[in-house]
Amino acid sequence: MVCNEASTMTRIRDVVQQALTTGYLTVEAENQLRYLLTTHYDSEDLNAFMSLQEAAMNGKVKQESRERCGVK
Template sequence: MHMVLIRDIAHNAITTGSLSLANEQKLRLMLKQKYEQEDLEAFMNLQQAVILGKVKQQSRQIAS
């Protein structure tokens, strides 16, 4: 069984341009656990993509 990694969620969000509520929650939980440097870098890339408007957060769309 393949365990989903932070980098998998980040890559998917950057590729699709969207971060779902479910994946946002998974990221929060995963970041509280032990993770690899590659996952941290992927998360930082995702944050940058959100800041630049390349990725929309579903949670932000619901709030507005």
């Protein structure tokens, strides 16, 4: 997903749901999350983001950015 006019309508929880469903967080999705976290979001989005962080720490979601640089 690219951060452009159309994607600014995307919510953090939608990006998180995609990553949790696939078990994979792309660099594009990671960048979109960074952008969305600088804008207005609600507690449901924040809770979703924390769930994603927990899933990544527990190995349930792999991060493309970490695979690229060899971090496990």
